[in-house]
Amino acid sequence: MDKIPTHGERRGVLVAHFGVAVEVLFETDGQREIIRVKRNSGHVVGDDVLVRGEVLTQMERRSELNRMDARGTTHTVAANLDTLCIVVACEPAAPQGFIDRAIVAARTAQLQPVLLINKSDLAASKKFGSEIHKIYSDSIQLYTLSATSGAGLDLFQDYFRQGLRGIFIGPTGVGKSSLLNALCPSVSLQTSPLSETKKRGRHTTTVATLHALKDGGELIDSPGFNDFGLVDISVLDLAFHFPGFEKASETHCGFRDCLHRTEPGCVVTEMVAQQKISQDRYTIYTEILHELEKLTTELRYREKNKRRKK
Ligand SMILES: Nc1nc2c(ncn2[C@@H]2O[C@H](COP(=O)(O)OP(=O)(O)OP(=O)(O)O)[C@@H](O)[C@H]2O)c(=O)[nH]1
Ligand SMILES: [Mg+2]
Structure with a gap:
């Protein structure tokens, strides 16, 4: 209330x-x-x-987005969100599994994830974009756009007209602030070119800021980060929300708590065998699953130690 x-x-x-x-x-x-x-x-x-x-x-939050950094510290990224806008570009590349973690985190927090492929004006974006489409187009809404040329911005803006609040997240240098500048001409967020040698971003944005879009809706620009450690997400959340496994969630595996490993009647492993899910995608899933299991064991151990010390 x-x-x-x-x-x-x-x-x-x-x-x-x-x-x-x-x-x-x-x-x-x-x-x-x-x-x-x-x-x-x-x-x-x-x-x-x-x-x-x-x-x-x-006041009470209706939603929030959390992530864990590489040191194991939990960060609440923003509150009262409707949608998570995951921004990627052909350069700099996002770490493997970044998009998947972000989608799982969003779905578990009941936010709608959308994927933005920025820098569509660059020649390398064509191949990059088609690879991303191949993996994610059956799972979530995709927008191909360019902060530089303005391509695709109208369509993306339409999505917010209903008054949604979204946040841009993504690695440093993919163009989150540039996109916000292009979408809201009244704001002028600082942006920086990628480093000459490594083509990496420079962590230009250090403060999250919220901006109203002219035709409705709001967008938050946030500092770039590469590590999207999952927080308060169970192995079952992962098994249910991993992008590409939607068919398995719809048709149901043999066991309600199937983790898609060696359980009999598993729809996911069956789809992998039939090459309907690629081995690469399945490997990324098992890596995140393993990491979550390790984290759960560590947390249990810490809790037990805490209780013992009391
Ligand atoms: N070619 C091209 N370059 C872009 C586009 N969008 C952004 N850039 C460039 O990419 C670089 C990084 O852009 P920023 O907007 O600072 O990136 P950011 O994601 O906000 O980075 P952090 O604040 O460090 O997280 C700048 O040189 C931008 O001009 C685009 O659509 N096309
Ligand atoms: Mg920025």
């Missing part, structure tokens, strides 16, 4: 997070204010808040 603002409280949404301060956009008058917060306040962009003076009260 939403809290009703009491006298002297104003309702707003967090539109930027600077670590020790946040920017709040107020509902009633459209004014913005910078408010100081503790470094680890737990607030994230997209949070609905009640503000009295310098005190922020966070």
Whole structure:
């Protein structure tokens, strides 16, 4: 239930997070204010808040997106989202499994994942795009676009017209901020060219920011990252939501809790045998499955140790 603002409280949404301060956009008058917060306040962009003076009260979230970095630290990326816009490009390439993890995380959090293939103006994008289409076009909505030429932006903007809130996530340098600049001419987010030698991004964006689209909907630009460790996602969530396994989820394997390994009556392994699912895709699935199992064992061990110390 939403809290009703009491006298002297104003309702707003967090539109930027600077670590020790946040920017709040107020509902009633459209004014913005910078408010100081503790470094680890737990607030994230997209949070609905009640503000009295310098005190922020966070309202209940309807959704949130979490990820784990390579050190095992969990990050809440943003709150109150409807859709996760996974941005990729022919350069720089996303790490193997990045798109799959993002789709599984989104589906588990009940967000709609969509895949954006940016930099369609580059010659190398043709081959890259067709490979991506081959893998994902039966699983999720794909948009092929270019922040530079403007191709495909109208169609993508139409998707937001119904008033959705989305976030761009993807590796550094794929063009998330460039896309936002192209979609919202009133914003001018900083962008940087890829490094000359390695063709990698430069981690230009360091702060997540929320922007309204002119025809409806909102988009959050976020700092690029490569590691999308899954948080609070069970092996069964993975088995159910892995892109490309939708047929298995629809037709049902022999066991309700099938992890698509050696269980009899498994639709996925049957499809792999019939080459309807490629061995490469199946290998990526088993790698993520193995990683989740390892993580679950580690978490159980830590919990047990904690209880023993009490
Ligand atoms: N050719 C081409 N270049 C693009 C396109 N979109 C972005 N770029 C270029 O890619 C580089 C990186 O773009 P950014 O928008 O800074 O990338 P980002 O994903 O926001 O990167 P981080 O903020 O570091 O996560 C810049 O040199 C952009 O001009 C595109 O559609 N086509
Ligand atoms: Mg950026």
